[in-house]
Amino acid sequence: MGYGSLPVRPSRVLMTADAVGGVWDYALELARGFARLGIATDLAVMGPAPDEGRTAAAARIPTLTLHHQPFKLEWMAEPEEDLHKAGDWLLALEKRLSPDVVHVNGFAAASLPFRAPVLCVGHSCVLSWWRAVHREDAPPDWLGYAGRVADGLRLADMVAAPTQAMLDALRWHYGPLPRARVIPNGRDPQHYRPLPKRPIILAAGRVWDKAKNIAMLDTVAGRLPWSVFVAGSTDGPDGQPKPLQHARALGQLPADQLARWFGRAAVFAHPARYEPFGLAPLEAGLSGCALVLGDIPTLRELWDGAALFVDPDNRTALARALTTLADNPARVKALGAAARKRAHEFTAVRMVRGTLDAYAELLSKAALKAAASAVP
Structure with a gap:
């Protein structure tokens, strides 16, 4: 194009x-x-x-x-x-x-x-x-x-x-x-592509930002079948660290390293409460990740039919969605393909x-x- x-x-x-x-x-x-x-x-x-x-x-x-x-x-x-x-x-x-x-x-x-x-x-x-x-x-x-x-x-x-x-x-x-x-x-699709997928769940964003809602993902990470990794700053706006309790912190990654994580992750979790567009879900979609997203108007507008949606205030629903995917590799693959197809529209x-x-x-x-x- x-x-x-x-x-x-x-x-x-x-x-x-x-x-x-x-x-x-x-x-x-x-x-x-x-x-x-x-x-x-x-x-x-x-x-x-x-x-x-x-x-x-x-x-x-x-x-x-x-x-x-x-x-x-x-x-x-x-x-x-x-x-x-x-x-x-x-x-x-x-x-x-x-x-x-x-x-x-x-x-x-x-x-x-x-x-x-x-x-x-x-x-x-x-x-x-x-x-x-x-x-x-x-x-x-x-x-x-x-x-x-x-x-x-x-x-x-x-x-x-x-x-x-x-x-x-x-x-x-x-x-x-x-x-x-x-x-x-x-985003430019040439910078994001699927790599051999691993049984991991990836999230990306500021850990302390309530809009990104990574804290809720962290609370359920310890009881999921797959490990959860989070790319992004754990330092709060006051400069004090906000450490993760169950997920594994990757820190702030350069763009090329983050792209490799997107490529390898089977699932990208983004249970956001607020996201006017969301470049991270787009990059994950281009990389063929199955998307689990907060059920909010913007993410529905962009990804309806190509992602799973969860109530961003319901940690039980989030844990259930991620566990169900971990137990169903065919569903993960199908959602990843759907996300990649949709992502190429943006x-x-x-x-x-x-x-x-x-x-x-x-x-x-x-x-x-x-x-x-x-x-x-």
């Missing part, structure tokens, strides 16, 4: 990101696709600096330039002063670089007075996270954050989300989104094409607006 004809496309994109979560991988996947088309990407990274591995990965993309400032991210405590500084920095970058499009992977920066049209992509938000994890509305402490998100969504020229469920959540929490679309995330090429289609619409509207304003 190629990119096809792209009648209107940018030559340069200014994109925001952070190196904390999946947005980094998303941004680099887009930048790789853009590079094949000769499109330059300036990636404005805020928050903690990219580590050595991430910096090296970015350096391998010929048309990508990294810019970094350690400003607090919009969901961090008391970010107001840093958000003001970040806004000045981003506007100065735009003035110097003259991008055709500004692509904001967040919300607050989408309300800045950029000259180029703005695509705001909502990968997740605190209000929807809080509702999914705590089963109640976020406390009043988050009203300032909610206002910044609502402003960004309202003032962006276009809003996108990786799933319809995430787009619906943004509408529910922040109001109507008249200029919105779904652009599914994607490629990096599709994501790049969808994003460029959004850019083309923004650029066409901007050109019409400029032409109309030039008429005496």
